[in-house]
Amino acid sequence: MPQTNNPQTTFSIHPVSAALGAEIRDLDLSRPLDPATASALVEALDRHLVLVFRDQTLSDADFVRVSGHFGPLDKAPITENGRLHAPGYEEVYVISNIMENGRPIGALGAGESVWHADMTYLETPPYASSLYALEVPTEGGDTGFLSMFAAYDALPEPLKRRVEGLSIKHDSTTNSGGYLRRGFAPPVDVATSPGTVHPLVITHPTTNARALLLGRRPHAYIPGLPVAESEALLDEIWAAAVRPELAWHHRWRVGDLVMWDNRWTMHRRDPFPDDQRRLMHRTQIAVPAGRRQTVAA
Numbered sequence: 001m002p003q004t005n006n007p008q009t010t011f012s013i014h015p016v017s018a019a020l021g022a023e024i025r026d027l028d029l030s031r032p033l034d035p036a037t038a039s040a041l042v043e044a045l046d047r048h049l050v051l052v053f054r055d056q057t058l059s060d061a062d063f064v065r066v067s068g069h070f071g072p073l074d075k076a077p078i079t080e081n082g083r084l085h086a087p088g089y090e091e092v093y094v095i096s097n098i099m100e101n102g103r104p105i106g107a108l109g110a111g112e113s114v115w116h117a118d119m120t121y122l123e124t125p126p127y128a129s130s131l132y133a134l135e136v137p138t139e140g141g142d143t144g145f146l147s148m149f150a151a152y153d154a155l156p157e158p159l160k161r162r163v164e165g166l167s168i169k170h171d172s173t174t175n176s177g178g179y180l181r182r183g184f185a186p187p188v189d190v191a192t193s194p195g196t197v198h199p200l201v202i203t204h205p206t207t208n209a210r211a212l213l214l215g216r217r218p219h220a221y222i223p224g225l226p227v228a229e230s231e232a233l234l235d236e237i238w239a240a241a242v243r244p245e246l247a248w249h250h251r252w253r254v255g256d257l258v259m260w261d262n263r264w265t266m267h268r269r270d271p272f273p274d275d276q277r278r279l280m281h282r283t284q285i286a287v288p289a290g291r292r293q294t295v296a297a
Contacts, residue, residue, distance in 0.1 A: 112271040
């Protein structure tokens with residue numbers, strides 16, 4: 001397997017699937033990373049889109065430090081349960097189904113999370129996310145990842161020609177768990193409901209590889225088309241692009257840290273029994289360190 005060496009650290013990179021994902025081994029993230037190691041990890045994320053670090057023991061301070069090597073961090077978003085972050089760390093978003101004193105300590109509960117990229121309803125969606133497992137259920141709760149380069153490549157040629165030059169509106173009213181965001185009314189007409197319009201097909205600025213930018217299926221709309229035609233075309237795109245053979249699923253263990261490039265992937269969570277505890281901490285990286293967040297239509 002390829003290795004990266006420097007005076008302080010040696011780690012190895014082990015791809016987990018043909019389309020995306022790699023496990024980083026022999027690296028203790030609780031120890032400070034020297035610049036060469038941090039740069040090598042950024043390059044690994046660029047190349048593999050998803051990185052898995054097993055058997056880590058991290059404080060929230062460690063988690064913020066490690067995530068910060070990849071770029072500036074956003075504050076935890078305002079969720080259906082308010083702004084839920086780790087004590088003293090506004091950058092650390094709590095994702096959990098655990099209740100304490102009758103109140104949820106985190107967001108997104110125990111239900112299924114549909115395929116999505118994070119916060120694509122923004123003009124500039126976030127670059128990447130990191131998720132660290134503190135408690136995991138004994139069944140369910142796996143997270144799937146999908147390369148949007150592979151999703152584009154999987155489209156039949158007539159469908160590729162049909163989507164060329166089209167845009168898509170990314171709904172801003174609900175989150176990936178289907179919860180209504182604060183301050184929004186349930187969408188009634190997808191043609192007029194709030195959201196941000198992005199190109200349906202985007203291009204990597206360095207490799208020129210093409211990728212789909214789908215966001216989420218619920219309440220999406222292709223501007224300029226009758227709603228019925230938009231719905232039919234989006235159903236066709238999703239059926240071709242989101243297939244089990246194109247995805248890789250991560251089975252969580254306590255101490256796992258998983259990081260993904262939000263620009264070129266989608267992810268989803270499998271449901272799990274609500275009587276089993278799940279506690280994850282997440283950071284969101286706004287833009288790549290020292291680089292502008294750019295994609296081309």
